[in-house]
């Protein structure tokens with residue numbers, strides 16, 4: 001079922017084998033159903049500062065650094081980059097707006113697939129643009145005994161952020177694995193682009209409102225409509241990956 005996508009990946013990258021050792025997980029929109037709150041917070045705060053960013057457009061920028069998103073909108077609507085002060089103000093206001101909401105729920109299916117992957121003996125690496133201070137504590141409450149500090153890439157580790165492949169390349173380095181020894185799980189176009197540009201087999205999980213096409217166009221190798229579906233298909237996908245050697 002997935003053989004074609006796997007073979008195409010190997011062929012594109014001039015590889016003969018796939019040797020799965022690690023799975024790199026994005027966080028927002030993959031592990032937590034946090035994107036509706038992020039998109040709403042961006043929209044509301046931008047309006048407050050006289051800038052316009054629809055909720056749907058916010059999904060297109062998902063994964064970018066806060067400064068990156070603010071600059072794109074500022075250039076479009078004011079013809080210039082935002083000043084460091086503006087970036088600080090808008091980003092702080094966005095974080096405050098986000099925190100007014102109750103904490104986002106775990107994505108249905110996420111814990112189940114994480115437990116399966118752990119039981120398979122594969123490394124689980126987190127690759128997020130988030131810079132929350134107490135991230136690991138929170139992850140440990142939601143997903144006990146899955147994540148480890150040395151296998152996490154956060155906003156503090158990266159300079160460029162998605163869609164640059166940098167975060168995923170750092171993830172491979174932290175995991176001590178090569179591109180053909182890992183897969184990426186992503187929900188956003190820019191995140192899929194980053195995983196794909198890092199040369200990693202990238203699985204898109206479309207948990208938001210964007211059409212599947214934007215995820216395919218960003219370079220997705222396989223697409224699932226939900227984390228629950230991905231979780232249910234994991235064992236058969238893993239077997240096909242293992243057999244593709």
Ligand code: CA
Pocket residue numbers: 026027028029030062063186187188191
């Ligand atoms: Ca995401």
